[in-house]
Amino acid sequence: MILYHGQPNGPSFAVLAALEECGLDIECRPIDLLAGERHAIPGIRERVALDMAVEGEGPVLVRDGEAMTESVFLAQFFDEEAGGGRLQPKDPYARWQMMMWCRQVTERLAPAVALLGNLAHSRRRLAAMEEQAFAALTAKIASDDLRARWSALRNDEPDEAQVADSEGKIEQFADRIEDQLADGREWLMGSFSIADLETYGWMAPAANLKPAAAQGRPRLTQWLERVSARDGVRAALARASGNRREAFAPGPEINRWG
Amino acid sequence: MAEITLYHWEPNANSGKPMLALAEKGVAFESRYIDMLEFDQHKPEYLAINPQGTIPAMTHGDLVLTESTAIMEYVDDAFEGPALMPPDAQDRWRIRWWMKFMDQWLGPSFSMLGWSSFVGPMVADRPKEELEALIERIPLPERRRAWRKAMFGQFSGEELAESRRRVAQGIALIDAELGKREYVGSNSYSLADINIFNSTYGLPMSNPDLAGPDRTPNIWRWLKTVYRRPAVQQTWALGRGRLAERFKQIMGEL
Numbered sequence A: 001m002i003l004y005h006g007q008p009n010g011p012s013f014a015v016l017a018a019l020e021e022c023g024l025d026i027e028c029r030p031i032d033l034l035a036g037e038r039h040a041i042p043g044i045r046e047r048v049a050l051d052m053a054v055e056g057e058g059p060v061l062v063r064d065g066e067a068m069t070e071s072v073f074l075a076q077f078f079d080e081e082a083g084g085g086r087l088q089p090k091d092p093y094a095r096w097q098m099m100m101w102c103r104q105v106t107e108r109l110a111p112a113v114a115l116l117g118n119l120a121h122s123r124r125r126l127a128a129m130e131e132q133a134f135a136a137l138t139a140k141i142a143s144d145d146l147r148a149r150w151s152a153l154r155n156d157e158p159d160e161a162q163v164a165d166s167e168g169k170i171e172q173f174a175d176r177i178e179d180q181l182a183d184g185r186e187w188l189m190g191s192f193s194i195a196d197l198e199t200y201g202w203m204a205p206a207a208n209l210k211p212a213a214a215q216g217r218p219r220l221t222q223w224l225e226r227v228s229a230r231d232g233v234r235a236a237l238a239r240a241s242g243n244r245r246e247a248f249a250p251g252p253e254i255n256r257w258g
Numbered sequence B: 001m002a003e004i005t006l007y008h009w010e011p012n013a014n015s016g017k018p019m020l021a022l023a024e025k026g027v028a029f030e031s032r033y034i035d036m037l038e039f040d041q042h043k044p045e046y047l048a049i050n051p052q053g054t055i056p057a058m059t060h061g062d063l064v065l066t067e068s069t070a071i072m073e074y075v076d077d078a079f080e081g082p083a084l085m086p087p088d089a090q091d092r093w094r095i096r097w098w099m100k101f102m103d104q105w106l107g108p109s110f111s112m113l114g115w116s117s118f119v120g121p122m123v124a125d126r127p128k129e130e131l132e133a134l135i136e137r138i139p140l141p142e143r144r145r146a147w148r149k150a151m152f153g154q155f156s157g158e159e160l161a162e163s164r165r166r167v168a169q170g171i172a173l174i175d176a177e178l179g180k181r182e183y184v185g186s187n188s189y190s191l192a193d194i195n196i197f198n199s200t201y202g203l204p205m206s207n208p209d210l211a212g213p214d215r216t217p218n219i220w221r222w223l224k225t226v227y228r229r230p231a232v233q234q235t236w237a238l239g240r241g242r243l244a245e246r247f248k249q250i251m252g253e254l
Helices: A008-020 A072-080 A090-125 A130-141 A145-153 A160-179 A194-209 A217-227 A231-237 B011-024 B068-078 B091-124 B127-137 B142-153 B157-178 B191-201 B218-229 B230-236 B244-254
Strands: A002-005 A027-030 A060-063 A066-068 B004-008 B030-033 B057-060 B063-066
Touching: A002 A008, A008 A072, A008 A090, A008 A194, A008 A231, A060 A160, A060 A194, A066 A072, A066 B091, A066 B244, A072 A090, A072 B091, A090 A160, A090 B068, A130 A145, A145 B157, A145 B191, A160 A194, A160 A217, A160 B142, A194 A217, A217 A231, B004 B011, B011 B068, B011 B091, B011 B191, B011 B218, B011 B230, B057 B068, B068 B191, B091 B142, B091 B157, B091 B191, B127 B142, B157 B191, B157 B218, B191 B218, B218 B244, B230 B244
Parallel strands: A002 A027, B004 B030
Antiparallel strands: A002 A060, A060 A066, B004 B057, B057 B063
């Protein structure tokens, strides 16, 4: 098994931290997601999950020639490979709550943070590329809609309505976290879980992009600090080279229907 | 109150997932039919159960559960009966991956095309003010936008074309997947089969240009197997409308 990952931010953070928390010994290879390196990983026989990941440019675990993607499910995979119970509650209703929370993160928070983060930090680098080099990069991308997100990031004017909507979604999610922690709990689901890792992966860079997101929300601020202080999380963050919080590549799309 | 109550519309797309999962597990439940065509899901009685106004929803004692795929996972975790997830971690990952692919990439395109051809004509003879009032009581803003588009036929040619592209590609990808394994994502019948069957059981009739015995032989083989499951027949027998008719028609042809 080899885990190909970007900087510990967004989905790459969640998966690297889950790996450390589960204590599995799996080779990790850093790749430059914004150089399109994810689409040139060698030795893959089954590639549909790499090509069609809803998450966009997230980490890829290659096992027996099969590309495995989607950060929440990779975290579940690590937990289950390690015997279970480290990152997922055992009670069925608590598991349902965790999965519902993670879905809210991946469907609402992640597309919003990815949009703003890419505009703030990745657009310039793509715009500075030669036309030919950019064409060579995107030619390797199998999914038409993911390729369209790369091109829009480089070539289109930012959509003001989408930017405003994304800023609003980050504020709403910050409120949701603040409310969730209101009973004094240490972790989002009570016990530490994938929900903490997936949420931190997007909320930490969101607080960097929009400092107002954490301001006036003391429980959110303290929770971010508690997560960063965990051994597994520190080990994952230590894999950074450069400013991890500014590392973005085209992510999940903004909901196109209902 | 019954121990388990399921609020659902027809066995189709989202409502059919928990219906079929419960049937496969052999778990008895009280059925509450929510008529989407009468907008029951936005009426106060239902919003008291699920304030989001989405169907299906399930209550188990005092617990309220929503979101069809997550409800299925709960049903498989919480009740005795045949396991609907295999033990191998990589198989489990693959099953989750295909369910997300359906729920978030392919499913919304099926839904947009279905709504554009179905919802608009269905409400065409109702006065505009009545439709506006129906939209007004939908709790989620994104659902309000979706219903408005569907009721007033405001889909752009571009977005419909994109949905058609995704449907064609998604069907081809599922066919390729079913060429590798007996069921979706693994060699045993699982939640992924229930999920994907609910959105593909009618394809040979609704999209004969994209799915059928010659075009998608693997989907065809798999559909024949799944259609014959007792839990599937028992669940579709609960259907009332044209979707149930479609099921019977295809069942007769297989």
